[in-house]
Amino acid sequence: MRPSLLKSASDVLRRRNYSSAAGPERKVAILGAAGGIGQPLALLMKLNPLVSSLSLYDIAGTPGVAADVSHINSSALVKGFMGDDQLGEALEGSDVVIIPAGVPRKPGMTRDDLFNINAGIVKALCTAIAKHCPNALVNMISNPVNSTVPIAAEVFKKAGTYDEKKLFGVTTLDVVRARTFYAGKGGVSVNDVDVPVVGGHAGITILPLFSQATPASNSLSPEDIKALTKRTQDGGTEVVEAKAGKGSATLSMAYAGAVFADACLKGLNGVPDIVECSYVQSTVTELPFFASKVKLGKNGVEEVLGLGELSAFEKEGLEKLKGELKSSIEKGVKFAQSK
Numbered sequence: 623m624r625p626s627l628l629k630s631a632s633d634v635l636r637r638r639n640y641s642s643a644a645g646p647e648r649k650v651a652i653l654g655a656a657g658g659i660g661q662p663l664a665l666l667m668k669l670n671p672l673v674s675s676l677s678l679y680d681i682a683g684t685p686g687v688a689a690d691v692s693h694i695n696s697s698a699l700v701k702g703f704m705g706d707d708q709l710g711e712a713l714e715g716s717d718v719v720i721i722p723a724g725v726p727r728k729p730g731m732t733r734d735d736l737f738n739i740n741a742g743i744v745k746a747l748c749t750a751i752a753k754h755c756p757n758a759l760v761n762m763i764s765n766p767v768n769s770t771v772p773i774a775a776e777v778f779k780k781a782g783t784y785d786e787k788k789l790f791g792v793t794t795l796d797v798v799r800a801r802t803f804y805a806g807k808g809g810v811s812v813n814d815v816d817v818p819v820v821g822g823h824a825g826i827t828i829l830p831l832f833s834q835a836t837p838a839s840n841s842l843s844p845e846d847i848k849a850l851t852k853r854t855q856d857g858g859t860e861v862v863e864a865k866a867g868k869g870s871a872t873l874s875m876a877y878a879g880a881v882f883a884d885a886c887l888k889g890l891n892g893v894p895d896i897v898e899c900s901y902v903q904s905t906v907t908e909l910p911f912f913a914s915k916v917k918l919g920k921n922g923v924e925e926v927l928g929l930g931e932l933s934a935f936e937k938e939g940l941e942k943l944k945g946e947l948k949s950s951i952e953k954g955v956k957f958a959q960s961k
């Protein structure tokens with residue numbers, strides 16, 4: 623029998639449309655699996671009945687994490703891989719590759735301050751993905767997401783494997799935060815609420831569309847919406863400061879990463895009407911990459927959905943974010959093309 627903790631964890635995830643039924647055999651690889659996000663994400667993916675094979679890769683520490691997670695009595699077969707020599711085997715045959723590899727922020731840093739280290743890590747990992755599992759859906763968590771996704775796209779283009787339907791910047795944590803903060807302030811049920819979050823994943827590029835929240839709260843003033851928008855945009859910094867030098871969001875990110883990977887798996891398995899916000903190649907605005915609602919299907923992105931009607935405040939936020947997002951995209955492209 624399943625331990626009750628596993629059951630209640632599964633129940634919580636199921637309420638958010640996490641999987642409840644098995645489908646075809648699916649392999650998921652986590653790169654950076656021994657890290658702050660990687661470990662709880664490995665746990666959550668081990669609990670996901672859609673995963674038949676779970677590959678845990680890192681530069682160090684994965685044998686222990688894999689041994690630990692593998693003892694859980696759920697169906698996914700877990701294997702640990704460590705170091706460059708084992709990266710190919712870790713990736714081979716993957717349907718979904720989740721990347722939380724790289725350094726996190728410390729207080730006082732922006733996500734862009736991580737570029738110099740993480741850009742190289744992402745580039746190397748994506749080069750290996752192009753070689754060993756070119757058809758996998760890639761879920762990019764490593765920051766700065768606004769630049770690491772364009773880097774990945776350039777690496778795949780160079781390798782001749784780029785498929786814009788298969789590359790995703792994971793912005794689910796912004797949605798998770800917007801839901802929590804909106805429900806808390808607006809007095810609606812946190813289990814039912816949804817809020818689209820568009821743009822990118824850093825500061826003002828994170829644009830929650832509270833005017834489209836469902837169910838809508840009727841107790842929020844324009845000032846409340848302004849404050850909720852700011853809190854969502856600064857959610858990552860709130861955690862970085864609270865952790866006081868010990869990293870950034872890991873547990874809420876692992877939850878968000880597990881929700882997004884589950885949506886990708888459901889889409890691959892042909893479950894209809896799977897929609898999540900994600901930072902993808904886009905024509906929704908003039909920017910080549912943009913986060914918005916995306917319909918997921920058997921080949922990854924089935925449709926990038928438009929923004930819908932925006933409030934005047936959101937329209938203003940959209941115009942304000944474009945400059946920063948554009949330069950983060952260009953920085954990523956330039957880095958990948960110059961190497």
Ligand SMILES: NC(=O)c1ccc[n+]([C@@H]2O[C@H](COP(=O)([O-])OP(=O)(O)OC[C@H]3O[C@@H](n4cnc5c(N)ncnc54)[C@H](O)[C@@H]3O)[C@@H](O)[C@H]2O)c1
Pocket residue numbers: 653654655656657658659660679680681682722723724725726727736740743746747762763764765766767792793794795796823869870871872875
């Ligand atoms: N997208 C988001 O919403 C979001 C949310 C939280 C954190 N993040 C980002 O996720 C990243 C990881 O955060 P964390 O808290 O888990 O950091 P962490 O330092 O705890 O873990 C990172 C892991 O990556 C591993 N790693 C480093 N280089 C690697 C390589 N070449 N190949 C494989 N693994 C490698 C490290 O060994 C480590 O185990 C950071 O860049 C952080 O900013 C993104």
Ligand SMILES: O=C(O)C[C@H](O)C(=O)O
Pocket residue numbers: 726727733765795857858859861862870871
């Ligand atoms: O804020 C960070 O640096 C990590 C992550 O992007 C987050 O939003 O929590």
